[in-house]
Amino acid sequence: MEIAAASTVSVAPQLPRLTNAFSRKLGSVSSLSFGSLKRNDCLGNAKLRVSASSSVDVITADKISPASFLDKRETGGVLHFVKYHGLGNDFILVDNRDSSEPKITQEQAAKLCDRNFGVGADGVIFAMPGVNGTDYTMRIFNSDGSEPEICGNGVRCFARFIAELENLQGKRSCFTALWVVQVKVDMGIPILKAQDVPTKLPGNKGEAVIQAELVVDGVSWNVTCVSMGNPHCVTFGTKGGPVQPEIESCQRLVQSSSIMKCFQLELTQVKFVEVLSRSHLKMRVWERGAGATLACGTGACALVVAAVLEGRANRKCTVDLPGGPLEIEWKQEDNHIYMTGPAEAVFYGSALL
Numbered sequence: 001m002e003i004a005a006a007s008t009v010s011v012a013p014q015l016p017r018l019t020n021a022f023s024r025k026l027g028s029v030s031s032l033s034f035g036s037l038k039r040n041d042c043l044g045n046a047k048l049r050v051s052a053s054s055s056v057d058v059i060t061a062d063k064i065s066p067a068s069f070l071d072k073r074e075t076g077g078v079l080h081f082v083k084y085h086g087l088g089n090d091f092i093l094v095d096n097r098d099s100s101e102p103k104i105t106q107e108q109a110a111k112l113c114d115r116n117f118g119v120g121a122d123g124v125i126f127a128m129p130g131v132n133g134t135d136y137t138m139r140i141f142n143s144d145g146s147e148p149e150i151c152g153n154g155v156r157c158f159a160r161f162i163a164e165l166e167n168l169q170g171k172r173s174c175f176t177a178l179w180v181v182q183v184k185v186d187m188g189i190p191i192l193k194a195q196d197v198p199t200k201l202p203g204n205k206g207e208a209v210i211q212a213e214l215v216v217d218g219v220s221w222n223v224t225c226v227s228m229g230n231p232h233c234v235t236f237g238t239k240g241g242p243v244q245p246e247i248e249s250c251q252r253l254v255q256s257s258s259i260m261k262c263f264q265l266e267l268t269q270v271k272f273v274e275v276l277s278r279s280h281l282k283m284r285v286w287e288r289g290a291g292a293t294l295a296c297g298t299g300a301c302a303l304v305v306a307a308v309l310e311g312r313a314n315r316k317c318t319v320d321l322p323g324g325p326l327e328i329e330w331k332q333e334d335n336h337i338y339m340t341g342p343a344e345a346v347f348y349g350s351a352l353l
């Protein structure tokens with residue numbers, strides 16, 4: 001359990017403007033660290049670079065028997081995967097290290113994510129070969145098949161998946177996997193400039209969109225817009241005061257034509273927040289491409305940023321999500337946001353495509 005607390009994953013400063021591209025590098029691992037994720041300035045899809053090795057071997061959780069996972073090569077129409085989740089935000093992880101193209105299409109991903117007709121997940125994550133000097137690249141498809149820029153809970157699951165793969169190959173991994181119940185990720189610097197989020201809502205302080213008015217069905221909401229690589233619209237309530245974070249309101253807001261007009265992207269994701277205290281927030285989320293999920297890592301980071309900017313909370317908060325809590329800290333010293341939370345393997349499987 002001590003190991004968990006000491007886990008560290010850090011992300012380098014963000015790209016100057018939002019692109020559909022994201023790069024993260026793993027490094028600076030100490031014996032009790034999980035790894036370190038760093039963004040660099042590569043363009044492309046989400047990339048994860050593993051560049052350091054740890055003095056601690058990966059030990060696979062004994063309840064899981066992955067022995068033959070690596071031997072299972074895709075043979076016509078079958079996909080082997082491991083299912084992971086971070087606070088119930090669940091993903092199908094695919095070993096895609098032998099190809100720079102995802103093993104399945106976006107349509108197939110959407111089918112696999114279906115909770116009735118497929119495996120069921122909020123997204124499919126691919127461990128791809130590294131590019132531009134990186135060791136691994138992470139790509140993710142949402143459950144509707146769309147491809148987002150980044151995924152906070154997914155990054156934690158991805159890191160554990162890489163650890164597992166490396167361990168199965170007998171490598172000394174830069175991760176410690178056994179009983180690492182908490183993974184700490186440096187999520188980098190939040191993007192606040194309206195045009196970089198991107199949102200068409202007018203920026204105020206330093207061009208950031210803080211407590212802007214967004215009228216939906218005649219109701220005037222206060223919203224703050226933050227990108228963590230992907231865009232988030234955070235609200236603590238209407239002009240009339242706080243509202244309970246209900247998923248129906250999230251959905252109504254996110255699907256309204258007003259919000260679509262305000263965000264250059266077709267859809268964004270909305271976070272409804274209740275302030276329990278200056279260090280304790282409660283959030284409901286409606287995710288772009290996935291709908292209501294049990295947790296959203298990038299969303300939790302965005303909401304702490306919004307809460308600080310609106311003067312409602314301290315820089316270090318516990319964020320309660322339906323799937324459980326995340327610890328989020330927006331550090332004054334480096335302007336980076338640190339997210340700590342769990343990532344767990346659930347089962348190994350093979351799916352017919």
Ligand SMILES: N[C@@H](CCC[C@H](N)C(=O)O)C(=O)O
Nearest residue numbers: 148151152153230296297298
């Ligand atoms: N649906 C999101 C991507 C996934 C976010 C995720 N659940 C998280 O933990 O950050 C999007 O389209 O941006």
